[in-house]
Amino acid sequence: MARHSSRVFWSSIAVFTCALGWQASASESAFPDFGGMWGRNAFNFEPLPNGPKPVANLKRLPSGASDPNALVGDYNNPILKPEAASIVKQKGAISLTGNPYPDPSNQCAPYAPPFHLAMQLGVEILQVKDRITMIYNQDDQVRHIRLNGSHPKGLMPTPMGDSIAHYEGDTLVIDTIGVQTGRLAMMDRYGTPRSDAFHLVERYRLIDYEAARQAAEKHQKEDGPAGLGGNVGVDPDYKGKGLQVQFTIEDPKVLTAPLSATVTYRRIRGPWTEQICAENPAEYYPTKFMAIPKSEKPDF
Numbered sequence: 001m002a003r004h005s006s007r008v009f010w011s012s013i014a015v016f017t018c019a020l021g022w023q024a025s026a027s028e029s030a031f032p033d034f035g036g037m038w039g040r041n042a043f044n045f046e047p048l049p050n051g052p053k054p055v056a057n058l059k060r061l062p063s064g065a066s067d068p069n070a071l072v073g074d075y076n077n078p079i080l081k082p083e084a085a086s087i088v089k090q091k092g093a094i095s096l097t098g099n100p101y102p103d104p105s106n107q108c109a110p111y112a113p114p115f116h117l118a119m120q121l122g123v124e125i126l127q128v129k130d131r132i133t134m135i136y137n138q139d140d141q142v143r144h145i146r147l148n149g150s151h152p153k154g155l156m157p158t159p160m161g162d163s164i165a166h167y168e169g170d171t172l173v174i175d176t177i178g179v180q181t182g183r184l185a186m187m188d189r190y191g192t193p194r195s196d197a198f199h200l201v202e203r204y205r206l207i208d209y210e211a212a213r214q215a216a217e218k219h220q221k222e223d224g225p226a227g228l229g230g231n232v233g234v235d236p237d238y239k240g241k242g243l244q245v246q247f248t249i250e251d252p253k254v255l256t257a258p259l260s261a262t263v264t265y266r267r268i269r270g271p272w273t274e275q276i277c278a279e280n281p282a283e284y285y286p287t288k289f290m291a292i293p294k295s296e297k298p299d300f
Contacts, residue, residue: 031127031167032167032170032171032172032205032206033127034125034127034172034204034206034243035125035126035127036124036125036267037122037123037124037267037268037271037272038122038123038124038125038243038265038266038267038268039121039122039123039137039232039233039234039265039266039267039268039272040121040122040216040219040220040226040232040234040263040264040265040266041121041216041220041225041226041232041233041234042216042219042220042223042224042225042226043118043119043121043189043223043226044056044066044118044188044189044219044223045117045118045188045261045262045263046215046218046219046261046262046263046264047261048246048260048261048262051260052078052079052256052257052258052259052260053077053079054077054079054188054259054261055073055074055077055079055080055088055188055190055192056073056074056077057070057071057072057073057074057190057223058072058073058074058092059071059072059095059096061224064222065221065222065223065224066222066223066224067224068224068226070095070096071091071092071095071100071189071190071191072092072095072096072190073088073089073091073092073188073190073191073192074088074190075088075089075092078256079255079256079257079259080192080254080255080256081253081254081255081256083193083254084192084193084254084255087191087192087193088190088191088192090191091190091191092190092191101191102183102184103115103184103186103189103191104119104184104186105119105138105139107184108139108277109159109184110141110159110160111136111138111139111141112159112160112161112179112180112185112194113143113160113161113163113176113179113200113202114187114188114200114247114249115186115187115188115189116136116141116143117202117245117247117263118187118188118189119138119189120136120137120138120141121137121138121226121232122136122137122138122232122268122272123135123136123137123265124136129147130146130147130148131144131145131146131147132144132145132147132165132172132174133145137232137272137273137275138275138277139275139277140274140275140276140277143160143163144160144163145163145164145165145174146163146164146165147164147165147166148164148165148166149164150164151164151175151177151178155177155178156178157178157179157180157181157196158178158179158180159179159180160179161176161177161178161179161180161200162176162177162178163175163176168203170205170206171203171204171205172203172204172205173201173202173203173204174200174201174202174203174204175199175200175201176199176200176201176202177198177199177200179194179198181194181195181196187249187251187254192254193254194251194254195251195253195254196253197250197251197252197253197254198249198250198251198254199249199250199251200247200248200249200250201247201248202245202246202247203245203246203247204243204244204245205243205244206241206242206243206244207241207242207243207244207264208241208242209238209239209240209241209242211242211244212241212242212243212244212264212265212266213242213266215242215244215262215264216234216242216264216265216266219264232268232272233268233269233270234266234267234268234269235266235267235268235269238266238267240267242264242265242266242267243264243265243266244262244263244264244265245262245263245265246260246261246262247260247261247262247263248260
């Protein structure tokens with residue numbers, strides 16, 4: 001009798017444990033699945049129909065699309081405070097000379113948020129129960145996001161900042177603060193600066209195929225194709241859902257109001273080509289040399 005009772009007890013424990021495991025698995029599977037490789041064929045932010053617009057290129061091609069060979073940000077955009085507008089104007093003047101100004105891409109530096117949304121064409125999202133990892137195609141950039149956490153007190157700024165996330169139904173919400181400032185601190189490809197007051201909230205969700213196609217193709221027509229030799233190629237045969245992130249940037253030292261925009265991704269064909277990029281003083285163009293950074297004092 002005792003042996004039978006023991007078997008019943010342990011059988012009950014096993015059933016209970018399996019039930020807990022099923023519940024945990026079901027709970028995790030209830031989250032939206034953003035896994036896999038996503039991409040787009042155009043740079044920069046997609047403006048929303050209403051509200052303030054992101055900085056756009058003043059230099060246009062005869063077709064009306066943005067000129068990829070000259071990044072002249074619209075320094076008259078009312079979203080910019082005067083000092084920020086002056087910086088954007090200065091960088092545009094450099095670009096018109098034929099030389100690119102230093103940015104995280106041509107300096108092989110971290111693509112700190114939200115520059116990654118303006119510059120990166122491909123992203124792979126890895127989801128587990130306590131964190132999200134985002135791997136980007138350009139320069140082997142990686143972003144780590146904690147789920148259901150909180151920003152630490154006394155946060156020390158880092159190159160990619162501190163990102164925490166949670167799910168709201170079918171949406172992944174990512175909150176980022178604590179991104180380092182410095183020479184390459186910029187929000188977009190036009191050099192809009194970023195201050196220590198910067199705060200970014202991203203909301204990722206899956207959208208219907210047709211909505212994703214229309215949004216992506218509209219932006220590509222207006223902003224121009226990236227033209228990177230097919231390193232990231234959208235799969236024309238895939239008819240499943242697309243991925244869209246709507247984000248809001250707050251930086252009261254730089255912007256006159258919060259700025260919201262979107263980026264739309266679709267499934268890509270196969271893996272992207274590896275791009276090796278290490279921080280270097282020579283950049284990507286001749287006759288231009290940036291001195292190697294030196295510390296004023298040892299950090300140990």
